[in-house]
Amino acid sequence: MLKKCFLDQVILGDLSTVFSAGCRSKQVCDLLASAAGRKRQHEFQRTKKNVACAHCCSTNTTNGIPCNGFLCNQNPVTVDTCLSCDSVSSPKLCQVSQQCSSNEVCVQRVFVRGGAVRYQLGCERKLMCDHLLKDYSYTHGLGQGRRANGDTDICSACCNTNQCNAEDCRHLIRKQKCNSPSVCGP
Numbered sequence: 001m002l003k004k005c006f007l008d009q010v011i012l013g014d015l016s017t018v019f020s021a022g023c024r025s026k027q028v029c030d031l032l033a034s035a036a037g038r039k040r041q042h043e044f045q046r047t048k049k050n051v052a053c054a055h056c057c058s059t060n061t062t063n064g065i066p067c068n069g070f071l072c073n074q075n076p077v078t079v080d081t082c083l084s085c086d087s088v089s090s091p092k093l094c095q096v097s098q099q100c101s102s103n104e105v106c107v108q109r110v111f112v113r114g115g116a117v118r119y120q121l122g123c124e125r126k127l128m129c130d131h132l133l134k135d136y137s138y139t140h141g142l143g144q145g146r147r148a149n150g151d152t153d154i155c156s157a158c159c160n161t162n163q164c165n166a167e168d169c170r171h172l173i174r175k176q177k178c179n180s181p182s183v184c185g186p
Contacts, residue, residue, distance in 0.1 A: 003024065004023065004024065005057050006020075006029065009052045017052070033055075082097060085121045090119065103127075106124075107129065108165040110169045111151040112152040113151045133158070135156075160177070
């Protein structure tokens with residue numbers, strides 16, 4: 001049996017909206033499409049629900065979002081996740097991730113604490129990342145890290161793709177983009 005992805009938008013009796021998504025048979029999708037073509041709104045008397053939208057799709061994902069994420073006039077925003085650990089000996093050991101807010105990107109800080117190299121991973125404001133990028137040319141030119149709280153910073157870099165802060169910091173800093181040219185230049 002062929003299946004398609006679907007998204008249903010239902011308006012409840014209290015006028016709140018809920019969504020239902022998943023897979024359903026191609027036959028049911030075809031029936032829903034023909035009913036939608038007649039511009040009918042389906043009402044289920046038993047449950048007092050109004051189906052405002054019921055659509056199906058069968059295309060691949062777009063930026064990791066299944067095709068039904070775009071149905072019923074939805075415009076999903078891709079949310080990248082970043083690794084998030086305070087002090088690990090390698091980014092590969094970090095098993096926690098978090099979603100950053102719209103004004104944040106992923107960050108990786110490499111520092112020496114008590115003679116051991118440690119990594120701090122998480123989200124950082126874009127403006128702070130621009131300051132880190134600006135500071136990179138200064139610390140890179142001197143060949144030494146800054147000292148903060150007894151730790152010696154080796155590298156700090158930001159990136160803006162899914163779990164990109166698992167990559168080598170030196171690689172990240174070379175391809176880091178400036179968000180605000182007034183802070184870090186063109």
